[in-house]
Amino acid sequence: MDQIIIQHMETVRRITEQAIMRIPEEVANIIPEGFNNNIRWNFGHIAFVQEKLVFGLLGEEMNIPSNYEQLFNAGTRPADWRGTPPSLIEIADVLKEQKARIKDFIQYRLYETLPTPFTNRAGITFYTVGEAFLFSFYHEALHIETIKQLYRAISSK
Incomplete structure (x- = not known):
């Protein structure tokens, strides 16, 4: 079963990687009416949250650029950004590298209990690595x- 979960993560991430490669850089910062964030924020948020759910909740080193938390954490928004955010290509590289690290790291840890249960903004509490990891697929698909x-x-404008 663990191998099926890893394969599913790879499938979800492949969809994300294909999506980021189809988006022109020039539209990545546009926030259409009715939206809170832009395309760049959503891709960066996927990377940040995945890193937090897999590595951060276990107290492991989060191996993504240090500015991702300030740029892409829940509750952040592009209007508050200072400096230049990463390009879509840079985010795509982080997503690809992250997938490989997760595959190596998580295989035998899915049933491991988190040091501290984690409750997300939706009020869902995770007690194991696997619970948090499985939720990350849903989160990635939403974004x-x-x-x-x-x-x-x-594109409609």
Whole structure:
């Protein structure tokens, strides 16, 4: 079963990697009316949250650029950004590298209890690595759908 979970993570991430490569850089910062964030934020948020759910909750080193927490954590928004955010290509590289690290790291840790249970913003509490990891697939898919909606809204103008 663990191998099926890893394969599913690879499938979800492949969809995300394909999506980021189809988005032109020039539309990545546009925030259409009715949206809170842009395409760049959503891709960066996927990377940050995945890192937190897999590595951060276990107290492991989060091996993504140090500014990702300030740029892409829940509750952040592009209007508050200072400096230049990473390009889509840079985020794509982080997503790809992250997938390989997760595959190596998580295989035998899915049933490991988290040092401290983690309750997300939706009020869902995770007690094991596997619970948090499985939720990350849902989270990633939600943001891919938001990215699609953003792109449609931008393209329709």
